[in-house]
Amino acid sequence: MSSTWSTENQQRAEEVLGKYPEKRSAVMPLLYIAALEHGYVSNDAMREVAELTGLTSAQVQSVASFYTMYYREPVGKYVVSVCTSISCYLRGADDVLAAIEEEAGVLDGETTPDGLISVEHVECSGACGGAPAVSVNWELIEGLEPDKARDLIKWLREAKPEVVFGDEMQLLFGGRPSFDWGPKEIEGAIAPLPAFSPYGTAKGEKR
Amino acid sequence: MTDKILLSRMEAHPADSNTIARYLDTGGYTALRKALSKMEPADVAAEVKASNIRGRGGASFPTGVKWGFLPPDTRPRYLVINGDESEPGTFKDRMLLERDPHQLVEGIIVSAYALDVHQAFVYIRGEYPKPARRLQRAIDEAYEAGYLGDDILGSGFDLDVTVHLGGGAYICGEETALLSSLEGRRGEPRIKPPFPAIEGLYAKPTIVNNVETISNVPWIINNGGATYAAIGPETSSGTRVMSLSGHVNKPGDYEVVAGLTWRDLIYDIGGGILDDRELKAWVPGGASAPWFVPAEHLDTPVTIDDIAKQGSMIGSGAVIVMNDSTNVVGAAHRLVRFFSHESCGQCTPCREGTTWLERILARILDGYGRPEDIGLLLDVSDNISPGLRWPPAMTTICPLGPSATAPVVSMMRYFRDEVEAMIPGGHGEVADGR
CATH class of the missing domain: 3.10.20.600 (Ubiquitin-like (UB roll))
Known part of the structure; x- marks a missing residue:
């Protein structure tokens, strides 16, 4: 058992393990929790997930390396993911990526020297109707034009929010969404992981 | 006769269509009560079959027929809802999950009752944390209200639902890859047969249905399969x-x-x-x-x-x-790049073929195209999927690789002159006559 993990993350791991008939199925959720513990999916993180699931480190590594969302190198506090697939491409996504690269001062796949912002292009984000789309720690912004994309980067750099909320960023920087978003969302992301409560990465709004 | 089934609640009540209070207020969970109190599981399955609904995930396979493939044995069986929506251009399941999650939850419970399933999973792509949160809240509300858990509404029927997030891999939308992923493995498709209905999750009988497909089930049970079948062609x-x-x-x-x-x-x-x-x-x-x-x-x-x-x-x-402002080579390149990136790498025609298609298109786009690239693009496509027809011939375990040829062949069929115009010296005859 990964006794080095925070009590909170150990409890999350127990909860996740209880949700599946076979422990191996918990590998992906546990990798997210391990990333929360370590800041990224380090070799230690993968070893610990192996212990928890009764697998070998190599088996866990084979899973982690298959998917794009398990960062096996340190990433910034904010991962800015620019969708450049077909619908966003048709609506100018390449200009959005270029604007973000320029404003952040790093290229696609890089992290700013202060460790604050990583920039990456991603394949289809499922926001095609609100193209071009960008997400910060997987919290979505739709209809983000290049100028507003620069503003987003400046805002992240200056405000350094502890929790990022999609709704807040959409209001500040976004444009036309794929569909009416409906009621205000009450949870946001505290790390570059999908903010989903059972994995311990979501946080309710303070207001 | 209705023209809206799935979006009517979110359109009428945009402020709270995702809550259980609004769902109940607009006829929610009546299909569940009807199914559990007045219908046998086989009757529920018969209504879904009568509706003629075909899967909304991509393959358009008749849902009732798929359900019928479950073997009549006593092994544990699973229902898995495919919410891995990652096909470029698609964003409907995201809306259904965020804006009307109880419609899906009720559909899951009614479907599980019909299929004699006691554990269901909803696999949602990792890039969709908000849809997953909205669904999880709906599931939590359903447990509190007694619609999930043990002895649902005093019927003796038990069901648990687990939401599982992916890790960023389009291929997990392919049902056998999804099951591999849900088992904690690399998301690699499996050779069919055996089909999931016979040997699916943990090698047990499993039904995999799309979010939108199952979201229709409450309406079908409330109004009858025949009524649904009468809508449209x-x-x-x-x-x-x-x-x-x-x-x-x-x-x-x-x-x-x-x-x-x-x-x-x-x-x-x-x-x-x-x-x-x-x-x-x-x-x-x-x-x-x-x-x-x-x-x-x-x-x-x-x-x-x-x-x-x-x-x-x-x-x-x-x-x-x-x-008409679209550069067709640019569009085809962007589509092919997607498939190249998302290839799981198991089958050579897909792994190598999509990579080469992407590179050839990229060099044409960059102005370094060669006259023979026209024939080469078609030749590589033909190696991935012989005959270049649709539905595509398969050389691979799953259709991802063959799908990558669609934009290339389409581009050549309708806009060959534009492709040739982008290639220096490319307007001459080429060896491949297609």
């Missing part, structure tokens, strides 16, 4: 949510009855072409589908069968519109 019954994106004035998710024309969809519903330009081409059913062009297809009907007869597919219902 015979082999495209019911409504479906089409995702419009690209160069249209009003992109979005629209619930339509099949049988309208592409002109209706793109010009009336989609509000016409962006920047008042001419329509050049569109992808009728997600990135995998061969393109349509106005001269041949604009006034043809949008039904599963009509699209198939014309050599493409309705797929996930994602329509990507391109106006």
Whole structure:
């Protein structure tokens, strides 16, 4: 058992393990929790997930390396993911990526020297109707034009929010969404992981 | 006769369509009460079969027929809901999960009752944390209300539902890859047969259905399968949510009855072409589908069968519109790059073929195309999927690789002169005559 993990993350791991008939199925959720513990999916993180699931480190590594969302190198506090697939491409996504690269001062796949912002292009984000789309720690912004994309980067750099909320960023920087978003969302992301409560990465709004 | 099934609640009650209070207030969980108190599981399955609903994930397979493949044995069995929505152009399941999650939860419970399933999973792509949170809250509310857990509404029927997030891999939308992923493995498709209904999750009988498909189940049980079957053309019954994106004035998710024309969809519903330009081409059913062009297809009907007869597919219902400002090589490159990135790497024709298609298109785009690239693109495509026909011939475990040839072949069929014009010295005869 990964006794080095925070009590909170150990409890999350127990909860996740209880949700599946076979422990191996918990590998992906546990990798997210391990990333929360370590800041990224380090070799230690993968070893610990192996212990928890009764697998070998190599088996866990084979899973982690298959998917794009398990960062096996340190990433910034904010991962800015620019969708450049077909619908966003048709609506100018390449200009959005270029604007973000320029404003952040790093290229696609890089992290700013202060460790604050990583920039990456991603394949289809499922926001095609609100193209071009960008997400910060997987919290979505739709209809983000290049100028507003620069503003987003400046805002992240200056405000350094502890929790990022999609709704807040959409209001500040976004444009036309794929569909009416409906009621205000009450949870946001505290790390570059999908903010989903059972994995311990979501946080309710303070207001 | 209704024209809206899935989106009516979110359109009438935009502020709280995701809550259990609003769901109950608008007829929610009546199908569950009806099924558990008045119907045998086989009756529920019979209504779904009678509805003729076909899967909304991409393959358009009849849901009732799929359910019928479950073997009559006593092994544990699972229902897995596919919410891995990752096909470029598609964003309908995201809306259904965020805006009306109880509709899906009720559909899951009723379907599980019909299938004698006591553990269901909803696999949601990792990039969709908000849809997952909305669904999880709905599930928590359903447990509190006694619609999930043990002895649901005193019927003796038990069901647990677990939400599982993916890690960023399009291929996990393929049902056997999804099951591999849910088992904690690399998301690699498996050879079929055995089909999941016989040997699925943990090698147990498993039904995998799309989010939109199962969201229809409460309406079908409330109103009867025959009523659903009567909506729209015979082999495209019911409504479906089409995702419009690209160069249209009003992109979005629209619930339509099949049988309208592409002109209706793109010009009336989609509000016409962006920047008042001419329509050049569109992808009728997600990135995998061969393109349509106005001269041949604009006034043809949008039904599963009509699209198939014309050599493409309705797929996930994602329509990507391109106006005449579109560089077709750029568009094809972007589509092929997606498949190249998402190839799981198991099968050589897909792993190598998509990589080379991407590289060749990239060099044409960069101005370094060679005259022989025209033939080479078709030759590589033909190696991935011999005959270049649709539905594609398969050299691979799953259809990802063959799908990657669709944009290349479409580009060559309709816009070959534009491709040749981008290649220095490319207007001459080429060895491959296709």
